[in-house]
Amino acid sequence: MSNLVTVTNLSTHYPLGQRFFGEAPVLKAVDQVSLDIPKGSFVGLVGESGSGKTTLGRAILRAAPISSGTVRYNDGEVDYDVGALDKAQLKDYRTRAQLIFQDPYAALSPRxxxxxxxxxxxxxxxxxxxxxxxxxxxxxxxxxxxxNLEHLRRFPHAFSGGQRQRISIARALVTGPKFVVADEAVAALDVSIQADILNLLKSLQNELDLTFLFISHDLSVVAHVCDHVAVMYHGVIMEQNETRALFANPQHAYTRSLLSAIPSLDPDDRHRAVVYDPTA
Amino acid sequence: MSLLSVKDLTIRFRTDEGLITAVENVSFDIAPGEVLGLVGESGSGKSVTAKALMQLNGGNTVYDPASKVVLNLPDTQPLDILSFKRERDMGVIRGGAISMIFQEPMASFAPAITIGKQMVEQLMLHTDMSKDRARKHSIDMLDRVGIKDPDKRIDQYAFELSGGMRQRAMIAMALSTSPKLLIADEPTTALDVTIQAQVIDLMKDLVAEFGMGILFITHDLGVIAQTADRVSVMYLGRIMETGPVRDVIRNPAHPYTKGLINALPKLDDLDAPLTPIPGDIPSPLERPPGCVFHTRNPDHVPGSRYEREVPPMSQVSPDHFAALFPEDVA
Structure with a gap:
């Protein structure tokens, strides 16, 4: 299967202050990341806060700066080097690649x-x-x-979290994109509603032939909806694999630590979390 | 004897739209050294219930006259918390016999006062420690919750600590007055999973060491399974099911508890479909009559008495009760 998005050695570095002599210090939000997103796939990107997962998602959409490396987008109709788009191409790219935000309360204008x-x-x-x-x-x-089509004339305050997130999804999909970055799209929702939104994203994927980059801190959600998972830590992808293989047989110590930290629903399985030591 | 006994707690709020019922007929007990989990989604009334234990709800709160919150401390008369009318009467309770930790540790510390000053201040208020003694005790508590270099950290401000460290400092501060009851309102929700796991482990150690009772509020059933001895499941201000954590999670009796578990993505079964609970939580202004959950219950039979009558807490097994009519308890 061909890749819709191919990320090669992508870095996003932010300068931290200036120096008269020598190299200015930089924050390596994303550092030398390579990631393939096959057409029609649901790729998960997991990591803790500060791991760079949001920055990576945004850099792919060109909503965060690309310091080095390339992002290639090829949907069969167009073939873009995302870092080098001119104004007209960028406008076209915006209709093809869209973003769903985390907080449905903050993302919708109340007016x-x-x-x-x-x-x-x-x-x-x-x-x-x-x-x-x-x-x-x-x-x-x-x-x-x-x-509900009768609700289109109402204002967002009349809606619950789940309905608001459906409005956010509709807005992201109205331009008919092929590629969607969902950044913590269910993190702010209650579990009973989270399941509904996840099922909706999956059915939209089939119906509209979408490719998703699903950014989340929640490994159990990612395990359920994604077919491929990449684990990020400190701006670097530690491990990526097909979902089942990654969860059955995590290779990297950080992935194992992350998996062990998920609270088990079994009251008799009260193991202690394995702490990840980057120096080991 | 139980440490805390809550009986028929009903809380309403006066608003422009009229009286809103936030909590209705909630009863539970916490024994010393016991962890009671209170689970529910947003709007279930779990935080309002917790705040009632220290009378921290706003000025428009109306407690039903039949509500009783009784704290039993050794060597004193039982304290009827809701009968306290003056703020200064609450001093014994707030931060003394009962401590609370909140979801957002950044919002709970004053930003312009050092951690140490805040810890010492409350110790001087609630205990007869001298300033030096209070500072020593605070450093000792920071050390106990796993903060490295506590004698340096104590003179720092909240913004200088990381999220997990801030929550640890919060716990240290809450426990430094040796409260008999700790209320933890979503203490790990804002934290990363790895930090959450550390905070959960820390709280388990501290219960073993200090033996206080804990009311642990969360929306996450996994966190409850890992921490609580007993659990009460709340929906729209009512307790739907209550019992030992094993019984409730393995053999849920109430359709709401079953719905919550079925909606949860489980790591050991990746093929299990995620089943949402149909519909949305109704507005508190439109509380359904009868069983508050009947409007979202997928197995609801139209015309059944759940639409009119409030079901009693029926026994499922010893200590395990669900808000169902007895004929529906399997």
Missing amino acids: MTVRDIIAEPLEVMKLTKSREETDERVREIAAKCRL
Whole structure:
């Protein structure tokens, strides 16, 4: 299977202050990362806070700077070197690659109706010719995200966390992207609703032929929805493998430590977590 | 005798839209040295319940006259907490007999005062320690919760510590007055899994060492399975099921508890489908009559008496009860 996104030796370094002489110190948020995202796959990116998983996701979308290395995007229609896009190409890339945010309470403007929130990407990028066409696209994607069409005229405050996340998903998908980065898309939700959103993402993937980069700190969620997982720590990918293989037989000590830290649902399995020692 | 006894706790809030019921007829007991887990999703009333134990809810709170929260301390008369009307009466309770740790350790420490000053201040307030003695004791507590170089850390500010370290300092501060009851409100939710595991291990060690009772509030059943002796499951202000943690997790009787477990992704069975609980939690302004969960129960039979009558807590097995009519307890 061909890769939709190919990340090669990608680094995102942020300068930390300036020096008159010698090298200025840098923060290596992402350091020499290589990652393949095959077409139609659901790739998981796990790591703890500060591991660089969000920065990597954003660099792929060109929402974070690329210091060195390349991101290649090839969906069969276009073949982009994401770091070197010109203005017109970048505009086109934005319709093909989209982002779903973590917090459905912060991501939606309280002063816009649900219809306007979902329609905004189409209007900003001038992708539709008339208001009728925009409304048609909004209704179509809202129905696919299982939103009640009568709710389109309401404001976000009237909705629960799960419904808000469905609105965020509809907005991300309204431009018809091929590639979606879901950054902690279920982290702020209650478990009963989290399951619903995960099932929705999976069914949308099949229906709309999407490829996902699913960023999460929750290994058990990743194990359930992803077919390939990469584990990040301090800006570096420690291990990547097919999901089942990674969970059955973790190779890296950090992955093992992460797995052992998940609280087991079995009250009799009260083992202590293995602490990862980077110097060992 | 139990350390804390909560009986028929009903809490309402006066709002512009009228009286809102947040907690209804909640009863539970905590023995010394026991960890009671309180699980529920957002809006279930678990934090409001916890705050009631120290009367920390806002000024628009109305406690039902039938509600009783009684704290039994050795060598004193039982304390009826809800009967305290004046703030200064609460001094014995808040930070003294009962301590609380919160979800966000950054928000719980004052940002412009050193950790040490805050720890010493509350010790001087609640104990008869001298300032020097209080400082020594604080350093000792920081050491006990696994903070390296405690004599240096004590003079730092909260922002200088990492998330896990801050939560440890919070725990050290909460335990330094030797409370009889510790309320932990989502103490690990804001932490990374590896740090969460360390904090859970630390709390288990401290229960063994200090023998206080703990009310552990969380939305995460896995964390409960790892820490609690008994668990109560809350939904929309009511307790749905309560019992020893093994019984409730292995043989859940209430459809809500079953729903929570089925919605949870499990690492040992990657093929298990994730089953969401249908619908959303109703607004507290529109509390369903009868069993509050009937509107989301996938097995609900329309017209059954769950729509009209509040089911009693029926016995499932010894010490294990569920809010079901007796004929529905298998």
